[in-house]
Amino acid sequence: MTDKSVWDKEIPVPAKVIEYVDPGVLSKLPPGTQVQGITASGASYWAQTAKILATDQGGNPTPFFIKVHQFEHGKNMVSAEYYAMSLLYSVVPHMVAEPLGWGAYTDEPETYFYLCRFLELSGNIPSVTDFPKLVAEFHQRGRSPTGEFGFPITTYGGRNPQTFPLCKSWEECFSRGLENIFDMEEKTHGPDEEMRQLRRGLMTKVIPRLLRPLETEGRALTPTLVHGDLWDGNASVDKATGRPMIFDATPLYAHNEYELGPWWATRHKMTREYIAGYKAIPGCHPSEPKEDFESRGALYALRFDLHASSLYPGNLKHRQLVMETMRDLLEKYPLGYEGYLLQKGLTPPATLVAAEARADNSDETITAPCSRTTGHEDTGNRGGEEQSS
Known part of the structure; x- marks a missing residue:
């Protein structure tokens, strides 16, 4: 699903790469597979995508899906997409097409692919009656093995990387990830003085106000594995089974409400009905302070709008x-977090008052250092979605 009004440039990968099945791709297919052909399938702004027609050892149809990128950036994307989707498949295999591998073409230089099982999708979004429950199940199964927020490799939304460093605090993790996206967005569209002032206010006032109460006053969050870009373009229904399926993930261990970010946007098909269904599920009720739930939703939705803005030079709609x-x-x-403390009758620490005073007079943001993102295999990166929410 692509929209020419959003992006009308040619795919930066030649179509010839999906006119045949390269020996490098053949090497990743299950033993006994007999390839019968290949045909373009799916839609992407950034990659060539196709369906490989094949049969298994018993002669049964067993199609595969291939996504092809080029150059070092493309190698990073497909290797990391395999890492990400394999992780999701290990948690909810009934919601993810089985990943089979990634690799390099033999007959085309600097050409790389991601390979998985092919599913015939309906093109419809999953039903509100069952999808929120499945997302909740996914969240309840996916827990951080280290107890940290973030993700150990760089992920990709469209062609742009996103890094959420491993941190003990969700506020730190989200803040640093968002700073990276702000930087990318500015590179795409250039600096804007009002944008700079608003960014500083968001980082120094809004984020501490909305996220710090989640992990203070005796409260704690559990780092939860999220899909990371769960808008209606990245979820559909398997025609053969009727099961909801998710794809093109940019995962991280996050506050579970972060997953709902795209659902707050009125332009999307999965909207507040899905949010209502999700938060009604035991274990998925809004985090305390519950009165901040909608404002946190606006903050998380902003992150997805910002990343979308970083993808499309010349299109200022998302900015x-x-x-x-x-x-x-x-x-x-x-008044930021200090205002929250005063409202609650609590005394702001002297260090916070001093830090906020410094930030009010500079471009300083109040975040603490956290552990570095580590690499994946030989690339340090992971692949991602074809479009952005």
Whole structure:
């Protein structure tokens, strides 16, 4: 599913790479597979995608899906997509097409692929009656093995990397990940003084106000594995089984409400009905302070709008959405975390008051250092979705 009004450039990978099945691809197919052909399938702004027609050892149809990128950046994307989707498959195999591998073409230089089972998808979004329950099940199964937030490798949304470093605190992890996306967005569209001022206010006032209470006053969050870009373009229904399926993940261990970020956007097909269904499930009720739930939703939705803005030079629609959201949040929380403490009758620590005073007079943001992101295999990266929410 692509939209020419969003991006109308040619796919940066030649179509010839899906006109045949390369020996490098053949080497990743299950033993006994007989290839019968290949045909273009799916849609992407960034990659060539195709369906490989094949049969298994018993002569039964067993099609495969291939996604092809080029150059070092493409190698990073497909290797990391395999890492990410393999992780999701290990947690919810009934919701993910089985990943089979990634590798390099033999007959084309600097050409790399991701390979998985092919599923005939309906093109419809999963039903609100069952999808929120499945997402909740996924979240309840996927827990951080280290107890940290973030992800050990770089992920990709479209062609742009996103890094959420491993941190003990969700506020630190989210803040540093968002700073990276802000930087990418500015490279795409250039600097804007109001955007810079709003960004500083968001980082120094809004984020501490909305995320710090989640992990203070005796509260704690459990780092939860999330898909990371669960908009309606990355979920559908398997025609053969009727089961909801998810794909093109950019996962991380996060606050579970982060997953709902795309569902807050009115332009999407999975909207507040899905949010209502999810938060009604035991174990998925809004985190305390519950009164901040909708504002946290706006903050998380902003992250997806910001990343979308970073992808499309010349299209300022998403930047305008981001700026509007930042204005609204800063109007609602002008005093930041200090205002929250005063409202609760608590005394702000002297270090916080001093830090916020410094930040008000500079571009400083108040975040603590956290552990570095580590590499994956020989690339240090992971692959990602074809579009952005």
